[in-house]
Amino acid sequence: MINGFDVNDELICEGIVGDGCGGGRLFFVEDETLYAHDPISKENITLAQEIKKAKKISKSKCIITIECEDEKIEFDLSQMKKK
Numbered sequence: 001m002i003n004g005f006d007v008n009d010e011l012i013c014e015g016i017v018g019d020g021c022g023g024g025r026l027f028f029v030e031d032e033t034l035y036a037h038d039p040i041s042k043e044n045i046t047l048a049q050e051i052k053k054a055k056k057i058s059k060s061k062c063i064i065t066i067e068c069e070d071e072k073i074e075f076d077l078s079q080m081k082k083k
Contacts, residue, residue: 010055011028011054011056011057012027013027014027015036015059021077021078022077026039027047027059032050034048034049035047047077048075051068054066
């Protein structure tokens with residue numbers, strides 16, 4: 001558990017400090033919305049909406065990958081938009 005988040009949940013991933021954009025934040029999908037959780041301010045920042053049937057989320061460098069039932073979505077944190 002980190003800040004009340006179960007990091008073993010398939011719809012939560014951690015941004016590692018030094019691996020690119022978003023280090024130290026938690027990223028998660030809830031109610032068809034992709035959020036970034038800032039552990040300092042304790043705020044959730046909306047990044048993208050209409051994430052349908054998400055099954056798994058992962059992050060590598062500045063790209064958050066969301067595997068959904070019908071598609072794979074890549075969100076580029078450096079440009080703050082879906083690829």
